[in-house]
Amino acid sequence: MSRDDGGRLVIRGCDVLRIPAEGECDVLRAQDITVADGAIESIRPTREAETAGEVISGHGLLAVPGLVNAHTHSPMVMMRGAAEDVSVEEWFNERIWPMEVNLTPEDVRLGAELACAEMISSGVTAFADHYFFPEQIADAVTASGLRADIAPTYFSSQGEKALEATAEFAESWHGAAGGRVTVSMGPHAPYTVNDADLRTVSEHARRLGVRIHIHAAENVEQTQSSLERRGITPIRVLHDTGVLDAGALIAHGCGIVPQDLPLLAEHSGTVAVACSPKGYLKHALVPLTPVRALLDAGVTVAAATDGPASNNNLDVWESLRLIALTQKQAERDATWMTLSDTLRLATRGGAHALGLGDRIGCLEPGKRADIVLMDLSGVHCRPLHDARAALVYSARASDVRTVLVDGRILMRDGRLTTIDVPALLGEIDGRVARLLDISHGTAVQHYDP
């Protein structure tokens, strides 16, 4: 069924994970989810006799809201595993930014397509991307059937024309693909984009009705450096340049300090912080995103993978597990970041972070039909005392069986329906040697925050 045919689809006899805005998640047993025009029409106790268009068997499966990956650089799958066991500085300056000089638009298109394949396979139905050649990503997303918010990466070193081009991209693509593609402005970070440009970006965002996706206070050293160089924190820079007011998805925020919290809380309706702990651990960061302080201040936190050149995959199940584990340890409190709160971050939290809280993030009538069917019958999940515990601590991305976005089936029983993976991998493998060659000695940018 495509979302355009107005037809109906029913997922028959599945269990359904309910994720309320607050409080405990729970599981409704043996439901039928009816989908019409790409939205969830009803969720009701199953009635085998009813026929309503296409039927997907949900028996023995758990329907969960599609996961949201709230911050990534999807085409960086091309550099997966190519920069290991190095410091943040070496990762940027000696590996990744030199490799990115080599990227062509076609590399980005193929990388984004592979990333879409990986995300669909692992139950991610929406993602916030931040990268170069955004049209290529938008094309890949459109073809894949996924939902994405795409921010074209901008450094001040690229100049005014490049900044204008990102605004033009927003104008052309925001709301495209039947609403599946949205756009945010994508200034890279306060240490690579100057204040004048940040003000211009904020004006574009307000004018176009889009938000801003930006790295800020990625680690506490950046915050200290900003305080030393200019006397204010990176979050204060975002506040003073209008970025928070325009609405901001802030990546990482491990360096968010107490004086930043009121600034973020002031804009809690449109501001969110994306947390992707795997890369923080791998690059030996202390502290991590202050998730508890942010939530206590009323600021949304969402789960993310960051780019696969640091995270090595696009697995949001792994991210949400790592958030639960690392936050319990960071707060010295095993009773905090509960199963329900963790599941909420990766669904409702992500939806809000992408500005899509009214459309996705939970399975309720009226929401878009972004639905993932999980198979928790594997030996690694049994006996199944608590499906929520299985999702957070036992399950794997490989337990995802079927994935719908806007009611369209993007994977059915483990088979992708929109992407020809063998052909894609054939094209990609031929590009690897050129991509990794950094003998040119140049880089897209220098890391010195």
Add this chain to the structure above:
Amino acid sequence: MSRDDGGRLVIRGCDVLRIPAEGECDVLRAQDITVADGAIESIRPTREAETAGEVISGHGLLAVPGLVNAHTHSPMVMMRGAAEDVSVEEWFNERIWPMEVNLTPEDVRLGAELACAEMISSGVTAFADHYFFPEQIADAVTASGLRADIAPTYFSSQGEKALEATAEFAESWHGAAGGRVTVSMGPHAPYTVNDADLRTVSEHARRLGVRIHIHAAENVEQTQSSLERRGITPIRVLHDTGVLDAGALIAHGCGIVPQDLPLLAEHSGTVAVACSPKGYLKHALVPLTPVRALLDAGVTVAAATDGPASNNNLDVWESLRLIALTQKQAERDATWMTLSDTLRLATRGGAHALGLGDRIGCLEPGKRADIVLMDLSGVHCRPLHDARAALVYSARASDVRTVLVDGRILMRDGRLTTIDVPALLGEIDGRVARLLDISHGTAVQHYDP
């Protein structure tokens, strides 16, 4: 092929991960691994024409040494996901130890069988177990074809007869199942087993030629408590009661302090520490196992899952990934705990921890044929720049295709050959309600270290 038929088997055309005792791991391309009498006979560039008994196609697959799970309580799969978001004290005293009152020998047998199914499926070929009803576990291991070292759990509260019974178990079972089953003495911990019993255990171990598997210094609070109550650390207790001298596999050791290191180093040939970070994070422990200090002192560290009631699965891939991530962060050094060192912990480290360093832990002629074939062709591993990086940071347990122990195929192309999983799960599901019922108000022990 069974290990008894003396027949030969060849894995044709696979890549082979070499894990040296020191230095970088690497990958040999397109090899044939020949197995005879349960051991690796040769690893040579592939020659398609050769025929030598049964052939397993290894094309497109990477052969790695079977992973070792150096500390678990395998039958606790029965309580997976039944004690979440609680402190260590509540986990022991209000959940797990009350539930363990309900366990029957048959529950343990079925739990161990399910655990074996999960471990085979995820590429674990040997494990160190520590639990009650050890005969049931030994039966399950024997039938499954896995390799295990089994320690019968003992508390001093059980009395002298129970201690003698554990020695009798060692006498009966050490070296059974063609050498696949070994036994260690299993005193629970220095805070549940008194010094007199630890001395008796050490004597039994020396007399029987077996080792001792024990929890010690699980967290730094235990070390502090031991120092306050009796003036010495838990590791010093093990030293003074002869446990280290007999040879000890120490679980966790997050509370190992600098003055313990010389005691452990003195016995580095027979002592090892098992590290299972998921549970430490989940229970908000700080600090973690001091892996760097231990390795620097020449003490073996191995990867482990602990029991699935805290770890929620038996996935050693997840454990080794978490060890790499958490150790980099704990040491504030992204360049430490490299890909090669991480892979070594879960293979050679585990082999040494189980006292099997001469038999397993790497793929070399003369070693037992405990071999796992991994499929790294999934979208989440591609492009594959570095197989070592894929194993540590991208791959999943579900990428395991084929598993051999002693040259016997326990899983082939994802199908288990020795365990009837549907029948097993049917039996287990009927036992769940009784197992989780703690209305009796008793417990096997009280946690107050």
